[in-house]
Amino acid sequence: NTVKKGKIILHDLGDAKNVERFRKGQKVNIKIDRKRRLQITLHHTGVHLINACAREVLGNHIWQAGAYKDEKKGQIDITHYKRLTDDELYKIERLANQYIREELKIRIKEMTRTEAEQKYGMRIYQGGAVPGRRLRIVSIGEIDHEACGGTHHNIDNLGRLGFLKITGRENVKDGVERIIFKCGDEAVRYVQQREEMLKETARELSIPENQLKETVLKFFDEWKERGKLIDKLLERIASAEVEDILKEYEKQKRPILKVLDVSREILIKIAQRINRSDTDVEVILINKQKDLVCA
Numbered sequence: 441n442t443v444k445k446g447k448i449i450l451h452d453l454g455d456a457k458n459v460e461r462f463r464k465g466q467k468v469n470i471k472i473d474r475k476r477r478l479q480i481t482l483h484h485t486g487v488h489l490i491n492a493c494a495r496e497v498l499g500n501h502i503w504q505a506g507a508y509k510d511e512k513k514g515q516i517d518i519t520h521y522k523r524l525t526d527d528e529l530y531k532i533e534r535l536a537n538q539y540i541r542e543e544l545k546i547r548i549k550e551m552t553r554t555e556a557e558q559k560y561g562m563r564i565y566q567g568g569a570v571p572g573r574r575l576r577i578v579s580i581g582e583i584d585h586e587a588c589g590g591t592h593h594n595i596d597n598l599g600r601l602g603f604l605k606i607t608g609r610e611n612v613k614d615g616v617e618r619i620i621f622k623c624g625d626e627a628v629r630y631v632q633q634r635e636e637m638l639k640e641t642a643r644e645l646s647i648p649e650n651q652l653k654e655t656v657l658k659f660f661d662e663w664k665e666r667g668k669l670i671d672k673l674l675e676r677i678a679s680a681e682v683e684d685i686l687k688e689y690e691k692q693k694r695p696i697l698k699v700l701d702v703s704r705e706i707l708i709k710i711a712q713r714i715n716r717s718d719t720d721v722e723v724i725l726i727n728k729q730k731d732l733v734c735a
Contacts, residue, residue: 476511481591482601482623483514485546485580486536489598490516490606490619491566492584493535497528504566505616515620517612524609524617532619533606543599544581548592550574560585603627677702678709685710686719695722704731711735 441452451470462468487507495502498520506517556564556575563585564577570587578588580598595601605627610618622630642649685696700707707725714723714735725733 477591478594479511479624479626480509481594483509483511483621483626484590485592485595485598486514486601486604486621486623487516488566488578488580488584488586488588489536489539489601489604490514490532490621491518491586492580493532493539494518494520494619496535496583497531505612506618507567512626513607513620513622515618517616517618519615520617521615523611524619529606529609529619533604533621536604539581539583540598540601540604542581543597544583545579545597546592546595547579549577549579551577556587600624605630674706674709678706678713681706681710682713682717685714685723686717686721689719689721695724697724697726699726699728702727704729704733707731707733 443450443452487504487509491502491504494516498518501519501521503519504516505519508515551559551574553573553575556577560577564575564587566586567588567590570589575587576589577585578590578592579585602624604621604623606619606621607630608620610620612618621627638649638652642652645652645655647655681698681700681702685698689696700710702710704727707727710725711723711733712735714721723735725735
């Protein structure tokens with residue numbers, strides 16, 4: 441982490457073992473993890489891009505309500521009066537990738553606050569208030585202009601993002617929707633992982649991938665039908681057990697304790713049927729899994 445105190449930039453080295461070896465006035469070389477920094481830069485630029493595309497797809501009421509980015513993903517919270525639909529997310533994603541293919545220029549320019557506000561309006565404050573008399577304006581073509589002090593270096597056009605993939609959405613609170621996405625290598629890795637999951641599923645079912653949806657729906661329908669059949673059988677089993685319990689009570693005229701080789705669900709069904717019967721009988725039912733039901 442880095443913290444700016446006046447004109448001095450402080451580097452927080454955390455629990456680094458070398459901290460105690462430093463001495464006052466010593467010069468230190470600090471090396472940036474460029475691969476990680478570049479991936480964060482892609483996601484940070486992706487936040488600006490998603491914001492602009494959401495505004496174009498959903499309307500000018502869209503405003504950034506929060507953001508997060510690291511080397512694994514980026515996410516942006518936007519103001520919107522209803523839940524985002526899959527179709528809306530697809531449109532935002534397609535538009536973002538269209539702008540990436542067009543390689544819109546990314547420009548970083550310092551301007552006075554008055555000059556920036558007069559030229560671009562108050563939308564430059566998407567990320568919140570920015571201190572100082574001069575602002576660092578990050579522009580993506582003509583679709584987005586924001587006052588931002590974050591990392592956008594090393595990429596001069598959107599083409600460097602390569603590919604943007606929206607991976608999810610969340611409802612943060614009423615009126616605020618979160619869009620989660622990945623750019624560059626992380627986006628490709630995500631798509632490959634999803635593709636491999638589909639391939640593994642198809643292999644397990646011994647079917648071609650293009651038949652996966654049809655087969656899963658078929659299995660689901662069969663599973664529902666079997667569930668209905670099982671429910672009917674459970675009702676018959678429960679009915680037979682209730683008859684035996686009531687007959688046993690008529691002979692003994694005392695509370696019944698029974699250990700049955702049935703599931704918890706059947707124990708409950710038996711208890712419910714006994715409760716609905718006209719016989720005033722007390723029953724304790726136990727199965728081999730030690731589930732216990734009283735009725």
